[in-house]
Every structure is written in C-alpha cells, then in structure tokens.
Amino acid sequence: MAVTIKDIAKKVGKSVTTVSRALSGYNDVSSETRKQVLQAAEELGYEPNITARQLQKRRTDTIGLILPPVTPRISDPFFCEFLSGIAEQSSQNGLDLLVSTHPSSEDEIEVYLKFIRSRKVDGFIIIRTQRKDRRIDLLREHDYPFVAFGRVDGDNNFPLIDEDSEYGMEQVVNHLIELGHTHLAFIAEPTHLTKSFLRLRGFCKTLEMRGLPIDNELIIEGGFRQQSGRLMGERLLNADNPPTAIVACNDLLALGAMSVARKQGLEIGQDISITGFDDIVLAENAHPPLTTIHQPAQKIGTLIHQMLVRVINGENLEEKQIILQPELVVRQSTGPARR
Numbered sequence: 133m134a135v136t137i138k139d140i141a142k143k144v145g146k147s148v149t150t151v152s153r154a155l156s157g158y159n160d161v162s163s164e165t166r167k168q169v170l171q172a173a174e175e176l177g178y179e180p181n182i183t184a185r186q187l188q189k190r191r192t193d194t195i196g197l198i199l200p201p202v203t204p205r206i207s208d209p210f211f212c213e214f215l216s217g218i219a220e221q222s223s224q225n226g227l228d229l230l231v232s233t234h235p236s237s238e239d240e241i242e243v244y245l246k247f248i249r250s251r252k253v254d255g256f257i258i259i260r261t262q263r264k265d266r267r268i269d270l271l272r273e274h275d276y277p278f279v280a281f282g283r284v285d286g287d288n289n290f291p292l293i294d295e296d297s298e299y300g301m302e303q304v305v306n307h308l309i310e311l312g313h314t315h316l317a318f319i320a321e322p323t324h325l326t327k328s329f330l331r332l333r334g335f336c337k338t339l340e341m342r343g344l345p346i347d348n349e350l351i352i353e354g355g356f357r358q359q360s361g362r363l364m365g366e367r368l369l370n371a372d373n374p375p376t377a378i379v380a381c382n383d384l385l386a387l388g389a390m391s392v393a394r395k396q397g398l399e400i401g402q403d404i405s406i407t408g409f410d411d412i413v414l415a416e417n418a419h420p421p422l423t424t425i426h427q428p429a430q431k432i433g434t435l436i437h438q439m440l441v442r443v444i445n446g447e448n449l450e451e452k453q454i455i456l457q458p459e460l461v462v463r464q465s466t467g468p469a470r471r
Contacts, residue, residue, distance in 0.1 A: 135178040143172045194228040195440060196253035198243060200260050201234070208356075208384070209412035210429050214281075217433025218257065225441060241266050248274055255444045257281065257436055261292075261326045279440040281432065282326050283453075291443050293436050293454045297327050297409075300425040301334030301379070303460040304407050307423070308377045309342050312469035313405060317350035317375035319364045319385045328353075331381050331409065350375055354385070361388020369396060369404070376404065376469045383408035383415045383424055390418065390465065405466040420464035427458055 141151045146165065154161045154169035161169075172178075197218070215231070222229040230253055234243045244267055247253060254277060258267055261282030271278045272290060280292040308316060318335050321328035336346050352367060354360040361380060365388060368375055380386035386408030390400055398404045401420050408415055411426035435454065442449060 135173075135176045137178075139176055140169060140172050140178060143176065144168045191254050191444075192228075192252060193226065194230050194253045195222065195255050195257065195437070195444075196230045196232065196247060197257045197259065198232045198234065198240075198247070201240060209414060210382070210410045210427070213412075213429035214259075214433040217430040217435075218437045219433075221434050221437035221441075225437075227441075241270055244270055248276055255279070255440050257440060262324050263326050263329055264324075265326075277440065277443045279436050279443060281436055283330075284326060288453060291439055291449060291452055293432060293439065293456070294327075295427050295432075295456045295458050297330035297458075298334030298337065300409060300458040300460075301331050302338045303458075304379055304409075304423075304425060305335055305338035306342070307460060307462065308379070308405060308407070308466065309344070311377075311405065311466060313377040314344055314469070315347075315350075315373070315376050316344075317347075317368045317378045318352070319361060319368075319378060319380045319389060320351065320353040321356055321381045321385070323353055328381055335379055356382065356384065358384050358388035358391070361385035362392050363388075365389030365392040369393060369398075374404075377466070378404065378406045380406065380408050383410045383412045383422060386422055386424070386465075387414060387418055390422070394419075401464045401467040403470065405469070407466060411461055415461075416463070418465070423463045423466040424461055425458045426461050427456075432456070 137148055137151050137155070141148045144151065146169070150161060150165065151169050154166045155173065219229055234240070256271060256276070256278040258278055258280040259282070261268070261280050261284055263285040265284045268280060268284060268290065278291070280290065282294050283292060305316065316339065318332060320332050323329045323332060332351070339346050349371070350368065352364045354364045361384060364385070365378065368378060369392060378389050380389060386406050390406050393400050393404050393406065400406055406422070408422050408424035410429070411424045415422040415424045439449065
C-alpha cells in the first residue's frame with residue numbers, strides 16, 4: 133500500500149499541512165522540521181503524486197519544441213548537438229521535453245493553438261525563426277512563455293538567443309579576400325529564414341566594404357542539406373566564369389559543394405576554396421578539413437533551456453536578448469587564389 137503524507141505526519145508528529153509544505157519546499161517551514169520530514173519520507177519509501185503536484189502548481193513540468201514543416205532532421209549534426217543541450221538540462225531540472233512533429237499539410241499556427249488551449253506544455257522553444265514569424269506573434273499575443281533561437285525582422289523584444297550571423301560572414305569573406313579571392317559565390321538556405329538572410333547580408337555588406345562587386349549570378353538559394361549543396365555547387369562550378377571561392381550558409385551545404393569539386397578533379401584549398409558555417413563534427417573530419425564558423429550548438433541549447441525555465445517561473449531576465457559572437461576556424465579547405 134502506497135505511503136501517504138498522513139503516514140509521514142504520524143511518524144514525525146507533525147500536521148499534514150506542515151508535512152505537505154515541507155515536502156513542497158516552502159520557506160515557512162524550519163530547516164529542522166524539513167530535515168525530519170524528508171528523512172521520514174525516505175525511510176517510509178514515500179513517492180510523491182506527480183500528477184497531483186502538477187495540478188496544484190498548474191504546471192505540466194514539460195517544455196515543448198514543435199518542429200517546423202521544413203524541419204531539421206534528427207541526423208543533422210548541429211540540431212542533434214543543440215537538442216542534446218536542451219535534453220540534458222531538462223533531465224537535470226526534472227522536466228520533460230516534448231518534441232512534436234506535424235504533417236506539412238496542417239497549418240502550423242493551428243498546431244500551436246492546440247498546445248496553448250490544452251496547456252500541454254509550460255513553454256516553447258522556437259527554432260528556425262523566420263523574418264516574419266507567425267509563431268512568435270501568436271505566443272506574444274497569448275502571453276505564453278517561450279524562448280526563440282533566432283531573431284525576426286522588426287521588434288525583437290522577446291527572450292531570444294542568437295549568433296551574430298553577419299559578423300560570422302564578415303570574418304569568412306575577409307579571410308578569403310586576404311587570400312586573394314575577389315570572385316566569390318554564395319550558397320544560401322531559404323532566405324525567409326532570418327539566419328540565412330542575415331548571413332547573406334553579411335556576405336554582401338563585406339564585399340561592398342572591401343570594394344568588390346556583388347555578382348547576383350553567383351548567389352544561389354536552395355535547401356539545407358548536402359544534396360542541395362551538390363546541386364548548387366555543380367551549377368556554380370559549371371558557370372562560364374566560375375568562382376574561385378564558394379561561401380556556404382551551413383556546413384552540410386559546403387560538404388555537398390566539396391563533393392562536386394572533387395568529382396571535377398579540383399583540389400580543394402588550392403583550385404577552389406570552400407567555407408561553411410556551424411562547425412559540425414563532420415567539418416573537422418572532412419577531406420580536406422573545412423574552414424567554417426564555430427557555433428557551440430550544445431551550449432546554445434543549454435542556454436535556451438535555462439532562459440526558458442526562468443521565463444516560465446516569472447523571473448526577471450538580466451539579458452533578454454543574447455547575441456553570441458561566432459568564431460572563424462581556418463582549416464585546409466581555403467587557400468590562396470590561383471587567378
């Protein structure tokens with residue numbers, strides 16, 4: 133038969149109310165009484181009724197991450213590291229992490245509304261922010277706790293963590309220009325996503341600052357994965373005046389472009405320079421190792437989770453928007469321009 137709070141109260145000679153408040157961590161219970169209650173609970177093998185406690189707190193002790201229709205796959209190394217940071221923090225804090233998907237045919241906003249109305253989760257983590265993001269507009273309208281990984285156009289007065297994509301691309305372009313490259317191409321993710329738009333803007337702004345022309349024929353927008361990098365890389369390398377360097381919006385796109393270059397007999401880092409962004413594990417182990425921008429994916433996931441817990445608890449945030457400064461990692465996929 134399950135041990136109850138009444139059993140603990142009888143053992144320690146305290147009221148049921150006092151025992152309940154001691155177990156719940158209320159500060160109006162003395163440390164000596166709390167110690168007695170906790171010791172008795174352990175000796176009796178007391179297991180708290182989690183459901184009842186959640187109802188009392190009006191909490192689910194669950195945070196939600198709804199994957200967008202065009203979603204990062206679990207096989208995406210950056211997303212895996214990011215998710216592991218969130219999952220580890222959830223475990224340490226005794227919270228559940230609900231990762232949900234929905235059919236691409238189902239309206240994304242309706243999915244969020246279902247979660248909001250049912251109070252399935254205490255708060256959301258928003259990923260792949262869009263320049264005009266209806267999810268963020270909806271959550272702000274309903275005053276529902278969330279933290280975003282990324283920014284939007286216009287008002288960013290909400291809890292977020294992001295990396296400075298423009299600064300990251302500035303480092304990449306300056307590195308290539310210093311190697312003598314003046315004919316640069318850019319492989320973009322879909323530019324309705326804020327991070328892709330900012331990376332492209334950083335690429336273009338740095339070319340302008342260094343007095344180099346922007347060739348729109350060498351700026352191609354595609355998908356997220358290696359296959360897209362292969363297709364766009366092939367298009368660029370087969371152009372009448374191919375670039376001497378290809379700047380990719382993420383590492384997987386860069387790896388796809390590298391595979392095309394190798395097939396065409398080009399020596400990467402000598403005949404053509406290629407760069408990425410994210411510094412996934414595959415980047416360092418590529419052939420040759422990939423020059424890229426380092427982002428601490430697991431740390432970002434950890435920071436976002438910690439921030440969301442504070443938002444859910446109604447705590448004041450010392451920093452509501454945290455913009456991390458990425459770091460250029462130079463490897464063998466870039467070298468001096470040959471022409």
